[in-house]
Amino acid sequence: MRTTVLIVAAGSGSRLQAGVPKALVTLSDGHTMLEHCLDSVVAARDAGAIDLHAIAVVVPGDPDTATSLETVCHAFAARTAVTVQTVPGGAERADSVRAGLAAVRTLAGSAGSAGGPFGRHALLVHDAARPFVPPAVFGAVVTALESGTAAVVPAVEVVDTIKTVAGAGPEEVTGTLQRTQLRAVQTPQGFDLTSLEAAHRLAEEGAGGAAALTDDAMAMEAAGHRVSVVTGDPLGFKITTQLDLMLANALLASGTSTNLEHH
Numbered sequence: 001m002r003t004t005v006l007i008v009a010a011g012s013g014s015r016l017q018a019g020v021p022k023a024l025v026t027l028s029d030g031h032t033m034l035e036h037c038l039d040s041v042v043a044a045r046d047a048g049a050i051d052l053h054a055i056a057v058v059v060p061g062d063p064d065t066a067t068s069l070e071t072v073c074h075a076f077a078a079r080t081a082v083t084v085q086t087v088p089g090g091a092e093r094a095d096s097v098r099a100g101l102a103a104v105r106t107l108a109g110s111a112g113s114a115g116g117p118f119g120r121h122a123l124l125v126h127d128a129a130r131p132f133v134p135p136a137v138f139g140a141v142v143t144a145l146e147s148g149t150a151a152v153v154p155a156v157e158v159v160d161t162i163k164t165v166a167g168a169g170p171e172e173v174t175g176t177l178q179r180t181q182l183r184a185v186q187t188p189q190g191f192d193l194t195s196l197e198a199a200h201r202l203a204e205e206g207a208g209g210a211a212a213l214t215d216d217a218m219a220m221e222a223a224g225h226r227v228s229v230v231t232g233d234p235l236g237f238k239i240t241t242q243l244d245l246m247l248a249n250a251l252l253a254s255g256t257s258t259n260l261e262h263h
């Protein structure tokens with residue numbers, strides 16, 4: 001199935017306190033987070049896990065950062081011969097995804113598939129902040145789309161006990177969720193493009209606004225779609241804090257960033 005990957009890289013990374021937008025943060029091997037993320041997509045292509053058509057990258061709106069990230073994308077495109085389109089993002093992740101969907105629609109149209117502009121074509125929405133996703137995860141997501149599902153997420157089991165809390169000031173526990181029923185959901189998440197566009201339109205009109213939508217499967221759930229789950233990977237972790245960055249650099253130093261599942 002021809003596959004277009006939408007990478008959202010427009011976050012500020014304020015929780016990382018790196019002084020630069022997260023996708024531009026350099027890991028210990030001298031490569032930026034966005035480079036690692038783009039490389040993981042090509043690794044999935046080279047492993048035969050996905051039939052890559054193009055990549056759209058959503059970059060921050062401010063011109064300096066956008067230029068830096070566009071330079072990364074152009075170098076990657078020149079090195080790999082993959083079509084890469086950049087597009088400015090928005091204030092919240094969901095705003096950035098919506099901005100990216102328009103670019104994806106154009107890119108997918110150029111696939112020229114017989115069943116309409118996006119017939120038999122997979123869309124993967126992926127966080128730039130997840131630099132080490134193994135090819136098998138990309139493959140599992142696309143395989144689920146090929147079987148006809150409109151939405152699929154990779155997930156891993158939760159190790160902590162998750163409680164709900166309430167109260168301004170000192171919080172109190174209001175309940176405990178059954179851990180066996182919980183999953184931590186990663187990206188890439190796979191979708192039928194037309195269904196995801198409609199779901200995001202619906203979510204935009206709904207309560208909570210863009211900030212309430214922390215992933216794209218949420219929009220599909222709200223629109224009444226079934227969302228399939230495939231096995232994620234610990235290496236699909238998202239770099240959010242300094243501790244995550246230290247873990248990423250330790251993985252690079254030990255050479256296990258691409259094969260943790262074997263350890």
Ligand code: C5P
Nearest residue numbers: 008009010011091092093096127128129
């Ligand atoms: O903020 P969070 O860690 O959930 O961000 C996940 C991904 O969404 C990151 O790759 C980040 O660059 C992206 N993002 C975005 N636009 C925003 C906020 C986050 O593209 N406004």
